[in-house]
Amino acid sequence: MKTRIEHDLLGEKEVPAEAYYGIQTLRGIENFANISGITIGDYPNYVKSLAMVKWAASKANQQLGLLPDDIAGAIQKACEEIVEGKLSDQFPVDLIQGGAGTSTNMNINEVVANRALELLGHKKGEYQYCHPNNHVNLSQSTNDAYPTSFKLAFIFMNDELVEELKLLIQAFRQKGEEFKEVLKMGRTQLQDAVPMTMGQEFEAFAANLEEEIDRLNQMARLFLEVNMGATAIGTGINSEPEYSEKCIKNLRIISGREFVLASNLIEATPDTGSTVMYSSALKRMAVKLSKICNDLRLLSSGPRCGLNEINLPPMQPGSSIMPGKVNPVIPEVVNQICYRIIGNDLTVTFAAEAGQLQLNVMEPVIVHAIFSSIKMLQKGMERLRILCVEGITANIQHCREMVLNSIGIVTALNPTLGYENSSRIAKRALKENRSVYDLVLEEKLLTKEELDQLLKPELMIKPHKFYKKK
Secondary structure (H helix, E strand, O other): OOEEEEEEOOEEEEEEOOOOOOHHHHHHHHHHOOOOOOEHHHOHHHHHHHHHHHHHHHHHHHHOOOOOHHHHHHHHHHHHHHHOOOOHHHOOOEOOOOOOOHHHHHHHHHHHHHHHHHHOOOOOOOOOOOOHHHHHOOOOOHHHHHHHHHHHHHHHHHHHHHHHHHHHHHHHHHHHHHOOOOEEEEEEOOEEEEEEEHHHHHHHHHHHHHHHHHHHHHHHHHHHEEOOOOOOOOOOOOOOOOHHHHHHHHHHHHHOOOOEEOOOHHHHOOOOHHHHHHHHHHHHHHHHHHHHHHHHHHHOOOOOOOOOOEEOOOOOEOOOOOOOOEOOHHHHHHHHHHHHHHHHHHHHHHHHHOOEOOEOOOHHHHHHHHHHHHHHHHHHHHHHHHHOHHHOEEOHHHHHHHHHOOHHHHHHHHHHHOHHHHHHHHHHHHHHOOOHHHHHHHOOOOOHHHHHHHOOHHHHOOOOOOOOOO
16 A cells, blocks of 8 residues: 655654545544544534534635635635535544544544645645645634534534434324324323323324424524634634634534624633533433333233234344244334433533533543434434334224223213212222223113213313213
């Protein structure tokens, strides 16, 4: 393999001749190889965001007369190509890394510099014409460019997550409409409660998740406050007075997002509060989604000895020893995804707390945790929607029979018969293994016409005027 020689503070190394990254990226590869097995390049939105930040910074430096037009133009063209998806294989550094993100920042600096060199008619590594630090990283530090980049990536990824969430909500809502006439027994504490429709149950799933759209978007808006121009610790050393304003304005135009500059850059540089808030929103959604998956598994339990109210699409044989067994594998995997996200939230919490003085060096693991949570949630919801929810069917007759045989329907008679009579009927029904319906008629508490009227499905699933026996 052909190589080129590059040098840095620690000495010289051979870099693959065709690589757009350079020596500092190579050190990052060697030092953090397969720490998590997930690289910068595995997240296209992150690569795009890194390039957008460098693009905005380059344009600000050009506007201030700090970068010659030819070099600035080449840097911006290189960034544009990366935003379009080119050179995506040139970001091999693991997301989890020491150095507070320096390896990530230098990876984008070196790739942009070497592509800019080609555009200027030079060879990779001829940094006297376009340097990763002197030109691409001009007026910046890892400590402002890195967090601004991952915040932008979070925003892009949140958009995609919310769109997938909307599709899942729609799938539950469609099932709610499909099952709106299916009468079934509601349950509390795993005991028979009162009747409802399966449509109400599935509409409740949709409504439960719909609340999370505003919550996720609200928390994602916190990422719009950035510290570009803070440089090392927030004092703005090595940047000009107008740089922050111009850089933020350029970033708004390039990204299409309404970024604002933090009011106190020394405070903003080590602060990771926005990531804590957003991670908590992901956790909240994961908790809700896991509860829904628990319900789907329980409602489909059986087929002969469980609730068996719904049928989940059969996806694979369920046992290596029990013929005919089919397991609810899609809700199961989504449950496990949700547990992982809850754990990731704890990681973000610890990492945010670990910030010291003017910088939080644990930001890389925060990035890894939140990227992982978003990606798994998005993929999990997609699988749940396509492979499970859209194919759910109801066992209509079975559901109705369970309602009619349930002790729970006595609750519908309570306003008419009174609590004492209703309790006595319920107790007798359990003891004698008989139906509430038959016992009410046997004791002549109501006529058949009166009883049938009170037990009409439409009267048991919503408020209505009480019928008082005369």
